[in-house]
Structures are given as structure tokens and as C-alpha cells.
Amino acid sequence: MAKAIPKKGSRGRISSRKSIRKIPKGVIHIQASFNNTIVTVTDVRGRVVSWSSVGTCGFQGTRRGTPFAAQTAAANAIRAVVDQGMQRAEVMIKGPGLGRDATLRAIRRSGILLTFVRDVTPMPHNGCRPPKKRRV
Amino acid sequence: MAATTSSSSPTSLLNSLSSLSLSSSPPPPTTVSLSSTSSSTKTLTAITQPPISPLIHNTSSNIHSLLYPSLAYSNNLFFKTPYNVQVIVGPDESEESLIGRFRREVFRANIIQECKRRRFFETNQEMRKRKIRDAARRRSRRRQRPVAKKDEISRKKVDDEPDNWELIDVEVPYCQ
Numbered sequence: 004m005a006k007a008i009p010k011k012g013s014r015g016r017i018s019s020r021k022s023i024r025k026i027p028k029g030v031i032h033i034q035a036s037f038n039n040t041i042v043t044v045t046d047v048r049g050r051v052v053s054w055s056s057v058g059t060c061g062f063q064g065t066r067r068g069t070p071f072a073a074q075t076a077a078a079n080a081i082r083a084v085v086d087q088g089m090q091r092a093e094v095m096i097k098g099p100g101l102g103r104d105a106t107l108r109a110i111r112r113s114g115i116l117l118t119f120v121r122d123v124t125p126m127p128h129n130g131c132r133p134p135k136k137r138r139v
Numbered sequence: 140m141a142a143t144t145s146s147s148s149p150t151s152l153l154n155s156l157s158s159l160s161l162s163s164s165p166p167p168p169t170t171v172s173l174s175s176t177s178s179s180t181k182t183l184t185a186i187t188q189p190p191i192s193p194l195i196h197n198t199s200s201n202i203h204s205l206l207y208p209s210l211a212y213s214n215n216l217f218f219k220t221p222y223n224v225q226v227i228v229g230p231d232e233s234e235e236s237l238i239g240r241f242r243r244e245v246f247r248a249n250i251i252q253e254c255k256r257r258r259f260f261e262t263n264q265e266m267r268k269r270k271i272r273d274a275a276r277r278r279s280r281r282r283q284r285p286v287a288k289k290d291e292i293s294r295k296k297v298d299d300e301p302d303n304w305e306l307i308d309v310e311v312p313y314c315q
Contacts, residue, residue: 095220099254103245104238111234120241122224124250127257136259 026052028091029084033077033106040073040102042080044089052087055080057102073102077109091116095123224248 029052032043043054057072060079066072092115096103107120224244228237245251261269 095222099251104242107238107241108234111237117228117237120226120228120237121220121222122241122245122248122250123220123222124254126223126250126253133257133260136261 025088026084027089029089030093030095031077031080031110033094033096033102035073035096035098035100035102035106037068037100039067040076040100040106042073042077042106044080044084044092053080053083055083068101070101070105073100073105074109076102077106078113081110081113081115085113085115089115091118093118094120096121097123097125099124223250 026046028047030045030047030049032045034041034043039057041054041056044052046052055076057067057076060072060075062069062072062075092110094107094110094117096107110117224241226237226241226244256269
């Protein structure tokens, strides 16, 4: 990514002391690939507040791609942010994967007000050549 | 490619746009002039009618892309980040309806299919095969639907015709 995101500290907690700021509105980015789901909560400008992924929730291997795991990752990420006082959020979903709907469900149940749900999967206009086919 | 979809009325879209522009901090100077929010709000107030219409209906987008060609990719222009599909969540919307609506929009935009296609390189031969398959599927779908309707109509006509073969009990004069 363009900005250097300091991902220090334990699972999803904010690293620096002074950035415990009250953010009433934020953006939840969900990257749902086939093998993993990463949930990142940022403010409207894009500065990361907290993040969580299926791997940090303790799942490994094939179970990382499941929707249940995506649900727990989303719940984890939002728990850390709801304490900070976030009420409204936008959701940006990227990538194909089973975590798309499951995370939406978890976000809805957590009680955060959703304004938009957007799909921002990057689509090349026939750009780079993708890797060759797998002969499995 | 990127399908322009949005599910809201024009007033709520304008409101949401204005709220977005107000809430977001001033755009960084490096963004392209087309996508900065301040210019977009100016263009919105100047041309109130055209920008709203291409964002609403899928079916009328063809006409509007002819009439207002520069607004064909308005999804990419009017918001800071381009998106493929946007679903505006109304107040008190149930979880199921929201997820159903989102999935339908994504399906209409063919996003997951495109992603799977672009994961690995597809040779010219494979591309030709895929196109033939898609064309055959589209043709078979177009032929199935009108034929089904005709069957229903013909069946209904047969059922509704009353039979006049029953004997009618009426007093006929001069008969015993």
C-alpha cells in the first residue's frame, strides 16, 4: 500500500499512546480472498485504527477461508473499535471469497450503523498478465 | 467491466453525496481534478439533472450513456475511491434484505465471475471456448422464456371454455 501502516502491538490494538481518538464515523475495509479475510478499520481519511484477520484469530490452513472464521475476525476488529465510540461506518469489500457476506452479517449484528456498502474489487482494464494456469 | 449501479432515489443520493463531502476532510492536492469532492459538488449543483440519472437505473443507462457520454463512468468520478457496486443502507433494514440486495447487485455486475476469470491466464483458445459457451447460454435463455409464456396462455384457454353438453331442465310447452 502507499501509506506505511504500523502494524505493531497485539491483535488489533492501537500502537501509539496519543492516538486514542474518538472517531464517530469510520470505514471498514474487508479484503476477502479465497484463503483469508482481513478486516481493517480506518477513519474516513484512511488512517488505520485497528485491524484483525482470520490468522490472528487463531485459525490456520484451510479453515482460514471459511465464512465462520471471517465472522469471528470481523467481530474481533469491531469490538476494539466500538469501545472507542464509533457509531457509523462505511463498508468497502474487496476480492472474491466466502468472507464477503459473513463479515457483513457480523458487522450488522454488532450494532454499528452502516451508511454504504461498497464493492471495491480492483478490476484491470486488461492490464498485467496473470500467472499461468495451475495443472493440479 | 465496471457496472454503474446504485439503489436509491435521487434526493437521498444527493443527501448522501453532500454528507460525504462534508464529513470527509479536504481532499489531498494530489488527487485528479475529476475525482476531488469540491469540484464534484460544484458540477452537481451546476448540472442537477444529468449526473443523477445514470447512477440510478441499469436499464436506462444505455440511453444516458448516449446522451451524456462523459458521465458513463460517473461512479469513478463522483467519489474519491472508485467502486463497482454501491448499496445504500436505509434505516431499519433487516440483515437478510441488506445481504440479499448486495449479493444481487454484485451478481448483476459479474464481479466474482470476472475475478475468477482473471486469476489465471487464459489462452486465446480458452477465451474463444468461453465466449461460445456464454453466447450459447444467453441464446438458450432468450429462447426459453417466451416459449414458456405461450404454454401458460394456451393451457388457460382450454380450461375456461365451458361445456354446453349438459341437459337443461326447463319447462317446454306442448310437451309431456
